[in-house]
Amino acid sequence: MFKRLLIANRGxxxxxxxxxxxxxxxxxxxxxxxxxxxxxxxxLADESICIGPASASESYxxxxxxxxxxxxxxxxxxxxxxxxxAESPKFAAICRDCRIGFxxxxxxxxxxxxxxxxxxxxxxxxxxxxxxxxxxxxxxxxEAASIARDVGYPVLVKASAGGGGRGMRIAHNESTLxxxxxxxxxxxxxxxxxxxxxxxxxxxxxxxxxxxVLGDNDGNRICFAERECTIQRRHQKxxxxxxxxxxxxxxxxxxxxxxxxxxxxxxxxxAGTVEFLLAPDNRYHFIEMNARIQVEHPxxxxxTGIDLVREQIRLAAGEPxxxxxxxSHDAVIEARVYAEDPASNFRPNSGLVRRCHIPxxxxxxxxxxxxxxxxxxxxxxxxxxxxxxxxxxRNEAIERISGALDELFVExxxxxxxxxARIVRGDRFRRGDTGPDLLxxxxxxx
Numbered sequence: 163m164f165k166r167l168l169i170a171n172r173g174x175x176x177x178x179x180x181x182x183x184x185x186x187x188x189x190x191x192x193x194x195x196x197x198x199x200x201x202x203x204x205x206l207a208d209e210s211i212c213i214g215p216a217s218a219s220e221s222y223x224x225x226x227x228x229x230x231x232x233x234x235x236x237x238x239x240x241x242x243x244x245x246x247x248a249e250s251p252k253f254a255a256i257c258r259d260c261r262i263g264f265x266x267x268x269x270x271x272x273x274x275x276x277x278x279x280x281x282x283x284x285x286x287x288x289x290x291x292x293x294x295x296x297x298x299x300x301x302x303x304x305e306a307a308s309i310a311r312d313v314g315y316p317v318l319v320k321a322s323a324g325g326g327g328r329g330m331r332i333a334h335n336e337s338t339l340x341x342x343x344x345x346x347x348x349x350x351x352x353x354x355x356x357x358x359x360x361x362x363x364x365x366x367x368x369x370x371x372x373x374x375v376l377g378d379n380d381g382n383r384i385c386f387a388e389r390e391c392t393i394q395r396r397h398q399k400x401x402x403x404x405x406x407x408x409x410x411x412x413x414x415x416x417x418x419x420x421x422x423x424x425x426x427x428x429x430x431x432x433a434g435t436v437e438f439l440l441a442p443d444n445r446y447h448f449i450e451m452n453a454r455i456q457v458e459h460p461x462x463x464x465x466t467g468i469d470l471v472r473e474q475i476r477l478a479a480g481e482p483x484x485x486x487x488x489x490s491h492d493a494v495i496e497a498r499v500y501a502e503d504p505a506s507n508f509r510p511n512s513g514l515v516r517r518c519h520i521p522x523x524x525x526x527x528x529x530x531x532x533x534x535x536x537x538x539x540x541x542x543x544x545x546x547x548x549x550x551x552x553x554x555x556r557n558e559a560i561e562r563i564s565g566a567l568d569e570l571f572v573e574x575x576x577x578x579x580x581x582x583a584r585i586v587r588g589d590r591f592r593r594g595d596t597g598p599d600l601l602x603x604x605x606x607x608x
């Protein structure tokens with residue numbers, strides 16, 4: 163097992179990894195930018211190293227600075243968390259070349275999962291249904307138009323190397339497709355250094371269902387119960403839950419098997435997530451595999467009692483998976499609290515948190531880096547906290563999370579907490595009717 167581990171991230175996920183290291187008797191080394199000098203993760207870690215100025219490109223995204231910090235700190239492994247360098251095959255390869263463990267899948271798997279078009283083809287060839295679309299990145303708008311005519315409008319233009327909703331546009335007809343391709347390619351190039359895009363049929367009314375998988379270096383894999391992540395803003399998740407109210411036992415079993423087939427086809431190790439769209443007619447389609455820990459991993463942890471970050475570290479150290487079944491016990495709902503104002507088109511907020519209160523009580527967990535006096539920077543993702551509620555029933559989880567969201571208090575910063583509380587209290591959510599249009603009942607579309 164590793165004795166010293168560097169965390170190449172910030173915010174709540176860095177705090178989460180530090181806590182796992184503490185329980186595993188691993189020395190944690192945090193890195194921070196000048197903007198995060200007083201952040202919680204920099205104070206909680208056993209050791210902390212400044213890696214550069216506030217800009218992410220000069221700190222958290224700068225591989226050379228992180229590797230230098232890892233070498234100075236004499237660590238055996240690096241945990242990238244999510245975002246930043248978590249899905250960078252180049253960074254994973256540098257770690258391998260420097261003989262530093264990378265907490266994640268192999269370089270080759272990251273490359274394959276990162277090329278969304280190639281990933282779709284691999285999974286399709288293994289027999290898993292994928293959404294109709296292009297087999298690879300399109301060469302130009304003319305090719306995109308030809309494919310769109312074949313699969314039928316509307317279509318999604320998606321970044322081949324994308325994630326987090328960036329490099330994604332919907333086109334409802336040929337006249338808007340050319341602009342969508344251009345905009346998506348430009349955004350993808352800026353965000354990921356790769357302007358390749360592909361075409362995928364937009365399945366109207368589809369739910370977003372994903373499955374957590376774990377795999378060891380001996381080819382053993384396990385799939386956990388699903389998480390539903392249909393409620394999103396700007397293609398980024400806002401509320402997640404398990405079990406999904408949309409799945410019957412037979413459909414759950416079928417999709418679980420499909421997720422395992424996909425993970426096997428991609429030769430997946432460590433923790434990853436297989437994502438599907440579930441159409442209103444209950445046909446499902448693979449869309450991508452995320453080669454990292456997910457923001458919403460606490461949903462699975464609270465439902466199963468398994469520490470996924472701990473499992474990541476164990477598996478990266480070469481330990482066997484050690485089990486072939488896992489049971490989900492309770493209903494769990496997670497709400498993401500962003501420093502954004504829903505009344506102003508989710509405009510990001512930054513500034514001083516004069517006071518804050520973190521909720522608690524039976525069945526409540528809050529993953530956050532918030533504290534009174536914290537300065538929310540404008541340089542990074544706006545996620546402040548994740549409020550997670552567990553209940554014996556879905557209704558109990560709803561009551562607990564809505565109360566916890568009401569209790570959360572962040573002075574001077576507008577957040578999405580009250581919006582999430584109104585959504586989970588609403589009739590549609592209580593009925594399990596969590597279609598992609600639900601958010602529009604609370605916030606007008608852009």
